[in-house]
Amino acid sequence: MKFKVLLSFLVAAALAAAASAKSITLLNVSYDPTRELYVDFNAAFAKYWKAKTGDDVTIKQSHGGSGAQARAINDGLQADVATLALAADVDALFNVGKLVPQDWQKRLPNNSAPYTSTIVFLVRKGNPKGIKDWDDLVKPGVTIVTPNPKTSGGARWNYLAAWGYALKKYGSDDKAKEFIAKLYKNVPVLDSGARGSTTTFVQREIGDVAISWENEAFLALKEYGADKFAIVVPSLSILAEPTVSVVDKVVKKKGTEEVAKAYLDYLYSDEGQEIAARNFYRPRNAAVQAKYAKVFPQLELITIDEAFGGWAKAQKTHFADGGVFDQIYLK
Amino acid sequence: MASVVSRRSVLPGFGLSLGFTLVYLSLIVLIPLSAAFIKTAGMSWADFVTTVSAPRVVASYKITFGISLLAALVNAFFGGIVAWVLVRYTFPGRRMVDALVDLPFALPTAVAGIALCALYARNGWVGHWLDPLWAGGVARLAAWVPWIDWAGWLGPKLAYDRPGIFLALTFIGLPFVVRTLQPVLAELEPELEEAAATLGANRWQTMTRVIFPELLPALITGFALAFARAIGEYGSVVFIAGNQPLHSEITPLLIITKLEQYDYRGATAIAVVMLVASFVLLLLINLLQKWSRRYYRL
Numbered sequence A: 001m002k003f004k005v006l007l008s009f010l011v012a013a014a015l016a017a018a019a020s021a022k023s024i025t026l027l028n029v030s031y032d033p034t035r036e037l038y039v040d041f042n043a044a045f046a047k048y049w050k051a052k053t054g055d056d057v058t059i060k061q062s063h064g065g066s067g068a069q070a071r072a073i074n075d076g077l078q079a080d081v082a083t084l085a086l087a088a089d090v091d092a093l094f095n096v097g098k099l100v101p102q103d104w105q106k107r108l109p110n111n112s113a114p115y116t117s118t119i120v121f122l123v124r125k126g127n128p129k130g131i132k133d134w135d136d137l138v139k140p141g142v143t144i145v146t147p148n149p150k151t152s153g154g155a156r157w158n159y160l161a162a163w164g165y166a167l168k169k170y171g172s173d174d175k176a177k178e179f180i181a182k183l184y185k186n187v188p189v190l191d192s193g194a195r196g197s198t199t200t201f202v203q204r205e206i207g208d209v210a211i212s213w214e215n216e217a218f219l220a221l222k223e224y225g226a227d228k229f230a231i232v233v234p235s236l237s238i239l240a241e242p243t244v245s246v247v248d249k250v251v252k253k254k255g256t257e258e259v260a261k262a263y264l265d266y267l268y269s270d271e272g273q274e275i276a277a278r279n280f281y282r283p284r285n286a287a288v289q290a291k292y293a294k295v296f297p298q299l300e301l302i303t304i305d306e307a308f309g310g311w312a313k314a315q316k317t318h319f320a321d322g323g324v325f326d327q328i329y330l331k
Numbered sequence B: 001m002a003s004v005v006s007r008r009s010v011l012p013g014f015g016l017s018l019g020f021t022l023v024y025l026s027l028i029v030l031i032p033l034s035a036a037f038i039k040t041a042g043m044s045w046a047d048f049v050t051t052v053s054a055p056r057v058v059a060s061y062k063i064t065f066g067i068s069l070l071a072a073l074v075n076a077f078f079g080g081i082v083a084w085v086l087v088r089y090t091f092p093g094r095r096m097v098d099a100l101v102d103l104p105f106a107l108p109t110a111v112a113g114i115a116l117c118a119l120y121a122r123n124g125w126v127g128h129w130l131d132p133l134w135a136g137g138v139a140r141l142a143a144w145v146p147w148i149d150w151a152g153w154l155g156p157k158l159a160y161d162r163p164g165i166f167l168a169l170t171f172i173g174l175p176f177v178v179r180t181l182q183p184v185l186a187e188l189e190p191e192l193e194e195a196a197a198t199l200g201a202n203r204w205q206t207m208t209r210v211i212f213p214e215l216l217p218a219l220i221t222g223f224a225l226a227f228a229r230a231i232g233e234y235g236s237v238v239f240i241a242g243n244q245p246l247h248s249e250i251t252p253l254l255i256i257t258k259l260e261q262y263d264y265r266g267a268t269a270i271a272v273v274m275l276v277a278s279f280v281l282l283l284l285i286n287l288l289q290k291w292s293r294r295y296y297r298l
Helices: A002-019 A032-053 A066-074 A087-095 A153-170 A173-185 A194-202 A214-224 A248-254 A257-267 A270-278 A286-291 A304-308 A311-319 A324-330 B002-006 B014-041 B045-052 B055-088 B094-101 B109-120 B127-144 B150-154 B162-187 B190-198 B203-232 B235-240 B251-260 B264-296
Strands: A023-031 A056-064 A081-084 A115-124 A209-213 A229-232 A236-240 A243-246 A300-302
Touching (some): A023 A066, A023 A257, A032 A194, A032 A214, A032 A270, A056 A066, A066 A081, A066 A087, A066 A153, A066 B251, A081 A087, A081 A257, A087 A243, A087 A311, A115 A153, A115 A214, A153 A194, A153 A209, A153 A236, A153 A300, A153 A304, A194 A209, A209 A214, A214 A229, A236 A304, A243 A257, A248 A257, A257 A270, A270 A286, A300 A304, A304 A311, A311 A324, B014 B264, B045 B264, B055 B094, B055 B162, B055 B251, B055 B264, B109 B127, B109 B162, B109 B235, B150 B162, B162 B235, B203 B264, B235 B251, B251 B264
Parallel strands (some): A023 A081
Antiparallel strands (some): A115 A209
């Protein structure tokens, strides 16, 4: 008897909760170095959404290697939104699982990349090897730490930035390949992910320079002390565009489409841009950019679309099996 | 033929327990493994061969199987000594040491990898004197015997090189040897050695002719377990290997690399090669064990 009463109470309570103030849970599946960014952003968005609609929204975060996260979503992880390191990984959500439409990247402004970053150098205190630009990396005796571009989505940007520089300076694909081969000859440790590389450089004290995302480099300075390391900005680098998308199939099933879309739109708002900038991602918004101009120095930035004809092509030429990255080791 | 089938075992419950065994093994082992084969079957034979015989992949087989074998051999020897000491002697803190042996079982392998790395890297506690020593040793070998590529074979560094892989694989394999040897050693009656002594055997003869043959089957089992475990190890190795293509990339890393590029078939193709190779090797080791039992127990 008691049990039945309790049960009916529970059912009634559940129904009541569903009927009145909605409490929504979103899952944001992201990659490793956005953890701090989304902790800040989720709090801001929850507040904004509560004020706007009266609904409580809780955002759960999942972080891991960008490719592994995309695979998890394809394999059934119920992500409402995917905020990954490169467009290729969101493309995989279309190619493998058909979870997003083919033209997902056109749905939001700026290639669906609300914040950007670039590739810079992290060097040791006083820059003892005098590293100023990409050319200094291929000098004999300089050791470089960078993750394996085949296992780390983020590290593909590192490789492409170096390639873009060499292509511009030396003028031909063959010369660029030579340059890249020399560069990776100076890499004694190819970690499988970006955080692993940072650990190798910072804690194991291996390497004269780490090629790193700008936001990761800033985090390393913040974490381990600006007196131990310095950031060197090369003359040319690549515009790294971490892309975001609603996962259509999941939000349609869960009925969270509206809030998931609003969540991503909010990344483009003044507050969202400000939060990105505070977490060392370059904002898109001109006003916020101007405010943080001192943090993010100007440099020549190439884009993946102009210089490489998009991710699919870059992936095939450089990182597929037998691609350029494999060739430089097999020579 | 009919008589063989109809002959019933005296022990009841054979049908039921065999049924359980088969269902359990299927769910836990056979079905997941066959998934790898089924996925690979979608590839053409030519694609399969190209994938599994690419130079980087072939180099990784040599590294994985070679270093695993070496690590298992070293574990068989030193693990044997550890088991001997733990069973045969009583000393203060023996229980502690005994418990320590199990740690590699329990520790997350990534932690093991990072810990070993912190220890053996050039700025680590052990590495800051052992690493230069190793580098010097390799350089001296290269000077004496210049026609062998010592730095290429041995690796000029401890951490972030081949020796690092060896250290990680030795670490995770140790408990397998110790734990398989211990019960056998404990069962071994001291009377056997006393009898050998009264019959005029010296210590060396007692060791090699009486004790060792008794231990050999267990030693081979422990060796096989450590070897099998090392072949599949990923977590600890990637942190300490340096992961240089053709030089210190292990096969499981290449499987992850393929997955990272959404090349599921390529990944399972390599996995199938590893599975088949491991199965054949384990089968051979099992036969060896059987042979050793027969050879010594005439």
